Amino acid sequence: MTDPAPHRDGNCLAGPLSEILAVEPTAAWWRCPECARSGPLAELHVYGPEPGLTARCPGCAYVALRLVREERHVWLTLGSGDGAFRFTVA
Numbered sequence: 023m024t025d026p027a028p029h030r031d032g033n034c035l036a037g038p039l040s041e042i043l044a045v046e047p048t049a050a051w052w053r054c055p056e057c058a059r060s061g062p063l064a065e066l067h068v069y070g071p072e073p074g075l076t077a078r079c080p081g082c083a084y085v086a087l088r089l090v091r092e093e094r095h096v097w098l099t100l101g102s103g104d105g106a107f108r109f110t111v112a
């Protein structure tokens with residue numbers, strides 16, 4: 023596979039991500055790609071049970087994010103797509 027464009031590696035995201043991951047997450051603004059509703063993350067409808075939580079748009083039930091908590095990791099999927107980020111936690 024050829025790389026179509028010059029790029030940097032993921033280390034360049036460390037600064038921007040450390041800024042957003044250090045703030046109060048419930049105040050984060052979210053916009054639904056399905057129905058265009060927008061509002062703070064705190065308004066999402068969250069379904070469980072833990073350790074797997076799914077947050078859905080209150081307007082159309084589109085999946086905003088999925089979060090799975092394990093003993094030492096948190097898996098985070100943004101939106102309805104596949105794939106997940108794994109964060110190591112204490």
Ligand SMILES: [Zn+2]
Pocket residue numbers: 054055056057058059079080081082083084
């Ligand atoms: Zn929606």
